[in-house]
Amino acid sequence: MNTKSNCPPPAKKLKPWTRMNPSELANNTSNPIRKIVDNIKMPSNANKEIIRLSLGDPTVFGNLNCPDVLTETIVKNVRSIKHNGYIHSAGTEVARDAIAKCYGNPVTHPLTRDDIIIASGGSGALDIAITGLLNPGDNLLLPKPAFALYQVICDAHKIETRYYDLLPERNWEADLVQMASLIDDRTRAILVNNPSNPCGSVYSKEHLKAILQVAENYRIPIIADEIYGDMTYGDSVFYPMASLTTTVPVISCSGLAKLFAVPGWRVGWIAVHDRNNILADIRAAYFKLSTLILGANSLVQSAIPAILTPVKGSAEEKSLAAFKKQYYSILDANAQFTLEKLRKIRGLKVVVPQGAMYVMCGIDTSILRDVKDDLDFTQKLLDEESVLVLPGQCFGVDNYFRVVFSAPQEKLGEAYDRIASFCQRHSK
Numbered sequence: 001m002n003t004k005s006n007c008p009p010p011a012k013k014l015k016p017w018t019r020m021n022p023s024e025l026a027n028n029t030s031n032p033i034r035k036i037v038d039n040i041k042m043p044s045n046a047n048k049e050i051i052r053l054s055l056g057d058p059t060v061f062g063n064l065n066c067p068d069v070l071t072e073t074i075v076k077n078v079r080s081i082k083h084n085g086y087i088h089s090a091g092t093e094v095a096r097d098a099i100a101k102c103y104g105n106p107v108t109h110p111l112t113r114d115d116i117i118i119a120s121g122g123s124g125a126l127d128i129a130i131t132g133l134l135n136p137g138d139n140l141l142l143p144k145p146a147f148a149l150y151q152v153i154c155d156a157h158k159i160e161t162r163y164y165d166l167l168p169e170r171n172w173e174a175d176l177v178q179m180a181s182l183i184d185d186r187t188r189a190i191l192v193n194n195p196s197n198p199c200g201s202v203y204s205k206e207h208l209k210a211i212l213q214v215a216e217n218y219r220i221p222i223i224a225d226e227i228y229g230d231m232t233y234g235d236s237v238f239y240p241m242a243s244l245t246t247t248v249p250v251i252s253c254s255g256l257a258k259l260f261a262v263p264g265w266r267v268g269w270i271a272v273h274d275r276n277n278i279l280a281d282i283r284a285a286y287f288k289l290s291t292l293i294l295g296a297n298s299l300v301q302s303a304i305p306a307i308l309t310p311v312k313g314s315a316e317e318k319s320l321a322a323f324k325k326q327y328y329s330i331l332d333a334n335a336q337f338t339l340e341k342l343r344k345i346r347g348l349k350v351v352v353p354q355g356a357m358y359v360m361c362g363i364d365t366s367i368l369r370d371v372k373d374d375l376d377f378t379q380k381l382l383d384e385e386s387v388l389v390l391p392g393q394c395f396g397v398d399n400y401f402r403v404v405f406s407a408p409q410e411k412l413g414e415a416y417d418r419i420a421s422f423c424q425r426h427s428k
Helices: 032-038 068-080 093-103 121-131 149-156 176-181 205-218 280-290 298-302 304-308 315-342 374-385 409-425
Strands: 116-119 139-144 160-167 187-193 222-225 250-255 268-273 348-350 358-363 400-404
Touching (some): 068 298, 068 304, 068 315, 093 116, 093 304, 116 121, 116 280, 121 222, 121 250, 121 268, 160 176, 268 280, 315 348, 315 409, 374 400
Parallel strands (some): 139 160, 139 187
Antiparallel strands (some): 116 268
């Protein structure tokens, strides 16, 4: 019997253990919202309940829940024990078929399952959409103000970001002249977020067509972050960008999170709209990138056909329609309530919310005494009134703050009264 060890002999002189350095990818990954929020000091002796209007999660206060059809389908599918195993890394065929059917149109913007890549949440979809298209040193045009994750993804992968301004006086429409001026031979895409986080804006058909014309002129595809879909209010209408062009390739990112009030379930997707086969290799690259995480949640995917493509005239279809009507009407009422309450406050300028669940408020520091900027406003509002909102600098702009208005209206009213008291107390 061979009793010799299979281990190599120790080195003659052992080196001491030393602290190891993280990867360059990790060092390049930093979320600006986290940097700012982590420096906000929570009041230690608050005499009021803290009202958090900072997190873009419709489930925080418990007043908005996912549709019954979704809950019942998940429960049924758990008990079936048919959805516990591995699935295709880009998603099941039935789920991708349902997404293509729901989000495509045979005439204006056709889709098949082969155009769909399911990812781990909308953020996972954005990561694949950006990194499958851009190399280090390429640049991506981003809106300002913007959802911070775009910058996080780009910085981590050494992709340059160039920001085009959104104009508050035009309800956050893009400055198209400036946008065009940013384009050079390493610009690989224009990212458009509509409806917008953090702005709560919804672009008209005419404005979307104007953006598409810039893309057409420079032969640049669009990455469309459309996670809020048709969550719009008043006369505002959501138009999928892909429905407005037959030539510009559009990479649309969406998901279940906000439209069905399940952000924690982490299922999103990419839909590649490419009538002229410009993105054939990019589409293939997206499927390759999906193998890095071996697919999104199999159980949640199993419920996608039930909620996106219910049988016409069925009880499920009627239940989903009732859910959507109630959900959107609550947010619509909250948007109007928010506008009415905040626009009366001296020192604030509210840009009318048109969609999603956000409103951006401008801060007039010439009117508000002892308020230097949006960071100072946010901290003092929290200290004095126990209301937490996010400063505009989280999204790349100064002297604004973002309000999430998905809370119950009673809670919103209390928060807005506190903001009014704060502004009155600090008014010159």
